[in-house]
Amino acid sequence: MNIEQVLTSKVKEAVKDLYEVELPSVEFQPTRKDFEGDITVVIFPMLRFVKGNPEKIGEAIGAHLLKVVADVAQFNVIKGFLNIIISNSYYLEAFAEISSTENYGIRREKEKGAVMVEYSSPNTNKPLHLGHIRNNLLGYSVAEILKASGKKVYKTQIINDRGIHICKSMLAWKLFGDGETPTSSGLKGDKLVGNYYVAFDKAYKKEVGQLISEGRTREEAEQQAPLLQEAQEMLRQWEAGEPEVVSLWKTMNAWVYQGFKETYFNLGVDFDQLYYESNTYLLGKDVVEDGLKSGVFFRKDDGSVWIDLTDEGLDEKIVLRSDGTAVYITQDIGTAIQRVRDFPDINGMVYTVGNEQDYHFKVLFLILKKLGYSWASHLYHLSYGMVDLPSGKMKSREGTVVDADDLIAEMTQTAASISRELGKLDDYSEEEKEALYKIIGLGALKYYILKVDPKKRILFDPEESVDFQGNTGPFIQYTYARIQSILRKATEIVDLKINNNKQNISLHAKEKELIKLLLAFPDTISLAAAQYSPALIANYTYDLVKEFNSFYQQVSILGEEDEQTKTFRVLLSAKVAEVIKTGFSLLGIQVPERM
RNA sequence: GGCCUCAUAGUUCAACGGAUAGAAUAGAAGUUUCCUAAACUUUAGAUCCAAGUUCGAUUCUUGGUGAGGCUACCA
Numbered sequence: 001m002n003i004e005q006v007l008t009s010k011v012k013e014a015v016k017d018l019y020e021v022e023l024p025s026v027e028f029q030p031t032r033k034d035f036e037g038d039i040t041v042v043i044f045p046m047l048r049f050v051k052g053n054p055e056k057i058g059e060a061i062g063a064h065l066l067k068v069v070a071d072v073a074q075f076n077v078i079k080g081f082l083n084i085i086i087s088n089s090y091y092l093e094a095f096a097e098i099s100s101t102e103n104y105g106i107r108r109e110k111e112k113g114a115v116m117v118e119y120s121s122p123n124t125n126k127p128l129h130l131g132h133i134r135n136n137l138l139g140y141s142v143a144e145i146l147k148a149s150g151k152k153v154y155k156t157q158i159i160n161d162r163g164i165h166i167c168k169s170m171l172a173w174k175l176f177g178d179g180e181t182p183t184s185s186g187l188k189g190d191k192l193v194g195n196y197y198v199a200f201d202k203a204y205k206k207e208v209g210q211l212i213s214e215g216r217t218r219e220e221a222e223q224q225a226p227l228l229q230e231a232q233e234m235l236r237q238w239e240a241g242e243p244e245v246v247s248l249w250k251t252m253n254a255w256v257y258q259g260f261k262e263t264y265f266n267l268g269v270d271f272d273q274l275y276y277e278s279n280t281y282l283l284g285k286d287v288v289e290d291g292l293k294s295g296v297f298f299r300k301d302d303g304s305v306w307i308d309l310t311d312e313g314l315d316e317k318i319v320l321r322s323d324g325t326a327v328y329i330t331q332d333i334g335t336a337i338q339r340v341r342d343f344p345d346i347n348g349m350v351y352t353v354g355n356e357q358d359y360h361f362k363v364l365f366l367i368l369k370k371l372g373y374s375w376a377s378h379l380y381h382l383s384y385g386m387v388d389l390p391s392g393k394m395k396s397r398e399g400t401v402v403d404a405d406d407l408i409a410e411m412t413q414t415a416a417s418i419s420r421e422l423g424k425l426d427d428y429s430e431e432e433k434e435a436l437y438k439i440i441g442l443g444a445l446k447y448y449i450l451k452v453d454p455k456k457r458i459l460f461d462p463e464e465s466v467d468f469q470g471n472t473g474p475f476i477q478y479t480y481a482r483i484q485s486i487l488r489k490a491t492e493i494v495d496l497k498i499n500n501n502k503q504n505i506s507l508h509a510k511e512k513e514l515i516k517l518l519l520a521f522p523d524t525i526s527l528a529a530a531q532y533s534p535a536l537i538a539n540y541t542y543d544l545v546k547e548f549n550s551f552y553q554q555v556s557i558l559g560e561e562d563e564q565t566k567t568f569r570v571l572l573s574a575k576v577a578e579v580i581k582t583g584f585s586l587l588g589i590q591v592p593e594r595m
Numbered sequence: 596g597g598c599c600u601c602a603u604a605g606u607u608c609a610a611c612g613g614a615u616a617g618a619a620u621a622g623a624a625g626u627u628u629c630c631u632a633a634a635c636u637u638u639a640g641a642u643c644c645a646a647g648u649u650c651g652a653u654u655c656u657u658g659g660u661g662a663g664g665c666u667a668c669c670a
Contacts, residue, residue, distance in 0.1 A: 032614065042613060044650060054650085080650080081614060123670075163670065277670095304668060313598085321668040328670050358599060359665050385601080386663080393663095424631065440633090452608065456601065457663065464606095469633055470619040471608075478633050486630055527611090539609065539618095546618080553626090553635045573630095595633075 002519075003086060004028055004039065006069060011041060014064035019050045030516070036076060037083030038516065044080040054080035088507040091515045092568075098518050099571050105521040105582055107150035114152035114345045117143040119352035119382075120269070123160045124256045125169040125197040127190040128263050129394055129401040130460060131354070131387050134449050137588060138384055139352035140269040141450060141534035144586045146350075149529035154272045154343055158335055161253055162278040167234040169193050170248055171227065172200035182255050188262065188405070189255030194396065203227055239325075266408050268442065268588055273342070275335055281326045284334025287371070288319050296370050307367055317363050332364050333371075340375060348378030350532065355383040355455070382532050385457030387449075402462055411441035411466065418468055425594065439590045440474050446589050447473030451538040471542055473589055476580060479545045479552075480591040483577040486557055490570045505565050510551035514572060517544045521579055525586070534587055541583040548576050 008026045015023050027045050031037035041061065043054040050057055058077035062084070065072045071090040076083050098104055119139020122128060128136075140155070147153045173180070173196045182189045204227045211221035222228070237245045264270065288305055291297045297305050297319060305320035319330055340346050351361060361381035368376035386393065394401045416437040419425065425433060448466045452458055468474045521540070528536040557573060560566040581591050 027611090027613085029611085029613075033617095034615070040614090044613070047650070079614065160670070165670070302668090315666075318668055323668080325668085327668070331670095354664095355600065356664055357670095360670095362599095383600085388663085418633070422631095422633070424633095448607095456608090459607090467607085467620070472619085472633085474633055475619095478631080482631055482634085489630070535609090542609095542618080549634060550636095552630080556630070558630045594631085 003071060003090060006071075007039065007041070007065065007084070010065055010069055011061055013068075014061045015046065015050060017064070018060050019052075021049045023049060031083050035078060035081075035083050036085065038086040038512075039084045041082040041084065042080065043077075043082055047080075058082040088505075088512070091507060091512055092505060094519060095515045095568075095572065095575075098515075099575055103582070104518075104575065105525055105579060106148045107522075107525075109150060110152055111150050113347035114154060114343060115146055115348045115350060116154045116156055116339055116343065116346050117146065117350045117352065118156050118158060119143075120157040120264075120271075121160065121353070122157075122260065123165060124193070124253050125165055126194045126396040127188070127259065128404040129396065130404065130407060131394055131401075133267065133404050133407070133445070134384060134387050134458065135352055135354070136264075136267055136269045137446055137449055138382065138454055138534065139350075140588050141537075141586060142350060142352070142382060142532050144588065145525065145528050145532075145534060145537065148525050148582075148586055151529070152345070154346070155270065156273045156275060156339070157271055158275045158277060158280075158332075161276050162238070162281070164231060164235050165197070166249065166253075167231045167238065168200040168204075169197040170245075170252055171231050171234055172196040172203065173252065174248070176203075182258070188259040189257070190259030190263070192259075193252055193256050197396070200227065200231075263404050263408075266405070268590075275338065277331050277335070280334040280338050281331035282334070283338055284330040284332070285320065285324075285326050287333055287337060288330060291371055296367075307363075307370070309363065309366055312366055314359075314363060314366070317367075319367070329360065329364055329367070332360075333367060336364075336368060336379075337373070340373070347375050348380070349375070350380045350382050352382045352384070355385055357381075358383055380532065382454065384454040387458045387460050390459065390461050390463075402460065407445065408442065411445045412437050413441070414465055414468070415441035415444065415474070419595070428594075436592055436595060439592050440468075440477060440595060443473030443477050443584075443589045443591075444468055445473075446587060447476070447538060450534045450587050451542070453535050454533060474595075476541055476545045476584065477589075477591050478595055479548055480577055480580045480584075481593060481595045482552070483548075483573045483580075484593045486570065486573055487577070489558060505562075505568050508551075508555055510547065510554060511569070511572060513547050514544075514551060514576060517547055518575060518579060521583075528586075537583050537586050541580060541587075544576060544579060544583075548573075 007028070011026045012023050015021055023046060025045075027042040029040050029042065031040045041058070043058045043061075046057065047054060055077050058080065062075035062077060062082050065084065066075060071087045072084055073087040074085040117139055120132065120136050122132060143153045143155045173193070176199055177196065180192065182192055185192060187195070204225055207225040207227055208218070208221045211225060212218060216224065234245055238249060288297060292299060292305060297307050299305050300322075302322040303324070304318055304322040306316050306318050308316050310316065317329070318327060319333070321327060336349065339349070353361065358381065361379075361383075365376060365379045365381070368379065388394070389400065389402065391400060416433075419433070419437060419440070425436070428436070444466050449458065451471070466472075517540075524536060524540045528534065555569070557569040558566065560569060584591055
């Protein structure tokens with residue numbers, strides 16, 4: 001039982017004794033820095049049940065606690081706040097327990113059921129850009145956080161590998177490609193295919209312009225442009241299984257997948273299971289047919305199939321075109337159901353997709369619920385804000401994107417130049433240095449993106465590079481490296497066994513703060529999981545590191561003369577380092593031994 | 596038009612309805628005979644506007660203002 005639970009019951013007891021009232025709950029908060037105390041009981045909410053002056057009530061409760069709870073050392077009351085000072089021995093004991101816990105903060109016992117986390121989900125006609133980076137980092141991190149909070153997690157993505165847009169790059173390659181391949185051009189496969197997607201758009205716009213100058217309206221021109229009609233024909237051939245088209249489709253997709261694989265590897269994300277839209281859209285169509293029979297959907301005169309969501313405050317939504325072909329949401333229905341078939345223990349799913357699709361997911365979840373799937377009430381759209389550039393939205397077709405591979409390389413470069421300037425690693429080999437630069441560069445990028453609340457949009461200015469100082473990834477990595485340095489030296493000096501005779505240690509204020517922060521780690525993970533927010537982990541880690549650096553500056557660890565105190569400080573530092581490492585691993589960020 | 600998000604120091608981010616709104620960065624001023632100065636210490640600087648609910652509002656409600664998004668037989 002932790003101290004808060006003890007205090008809750010004792011406060012309730014006090015109120016019952018003093019005022020003969022049962023309190024439903026007691027409100028705590030960490031005592032603010034400007035006041036003396038460790039934990040604060042807020043008296044105000046009690047005023048609804050107990051009439052009287054909050055200060056007097058606080059005094060009375062405080063006196064009671066002092067008497068009955070051994071770990072309450074002192075208290076003071078300011079306005080309606082009862083500040084409690086907890087004894088050092090409580091914190092020393094709490095630390096002893098934390099210190100001996102392996103993988104502190106990670107929940108061991110697994111909950112029943114599993115969650116599938118979908119993220120990335122790219123189109124196969126354009127390379128990944130900064131927007132995908134945010135998506136990947138968020139999805140990966142939320143998956144790791146859910147795991148740490150005791151859930152079984154499957155990471156997945158849906159690969160958008162069919163449709164007219166894919167045919168556009170295929171067509172452009174056929175017309176202008178002259179047999180170019182990744183090998184012949186030296187380009188990454190996704191980059192190569194992306195180029196043809198852009199080439200299509202360019203040629204198409206030219207045709208449209210031509211038609212307009214010949215007297216067509218823009219609308220007519222856009223529909224009648226020969227290139228578009230050819231692409232549409234290609235899509236029909238693909239759906240009909242025309243071998244030549246299918247073979248080209250396979251070849252070009254394979255190029256893209258190889259390119260994505262490299263980017264994912266560099267980014268440090270992975271997947272347990274992949275889904276391809278080309279495999280699931282047919283199931284979606286079947287499900288719609290079934291739902292039509294059971295009355296969930298209805299058919300309009302022209303043959304198109306709809307669902308009426310006006311009761312839910314939404315509109316009617318089409319689920320099947322009049323020609324019987326699938327729309328976007330059809331395949332999403334199919335994919336969701338396929339996933340539960342493949343992994344029957346799934347009882348929830350998280351979709352990491354930008355906030356422009358808020359409406360789409362609202363509709364999707366409602367449809368699945370109406371179709372009667374029990375897991376449909378545990379679906380969550382992890383919606384995040386767009387990453388915009390000062391010039392506006394990123395558009396692949398117009399080439400105004402910050403490419404993922406380029407950005408990663410650039411961050412690594414920056415890390416390298418800062419590191420060289422500091423020159424602390426002269427005895428590292430070139431490979432070791434390169435690996436380190438990557439850890440630091442990626443750390444800066446990932447932290448920069450993940451520390452922001454997912455809902456907020458990010459304005460990314462490529463001119464102003466991502467910081468390496470202050471509230472940044474490298475700042476936290478640096479602290480970790482510093483502690484490792486201490487630990488390397490400490491193993492020769494101190495015997496790393498915690499002494500039972502803890503009472504002899506006097507606890508420095510900074511040490512107490514550090515222990516309090518360590519105690520908050522498991523709850524932080526739970527909260528981050530409940531809110532699907534890596535930002536909470538990032539903020540927590542930052543607070544911990546900030547506090548440690550301050551401690552490091554004020555207190556000598558290895559220079560301490562008292563053996564017990566020295567041992568305690570080394571162990572405390574080691575645990576702080578471990579929590580930094582764990583916290584950062586939940587963000588998908590590595591920590592270096594030196595930097 | 597309808598619906599959905601967001602709005603906090605010059606800038607980038609925090610704050611279960613709680614105390615004097617925290618950090619970082621940019622600015623000013625300091626700290627290396629001592630465990631890594633990518634660090635630490637000090638300093639100045641902000642809740643879009645208006646009403647309401649509350650003992651108490653950055654947080655909840657309503658109405659404005661501003662930014663972005665959705666409202667396709669595109670994905």
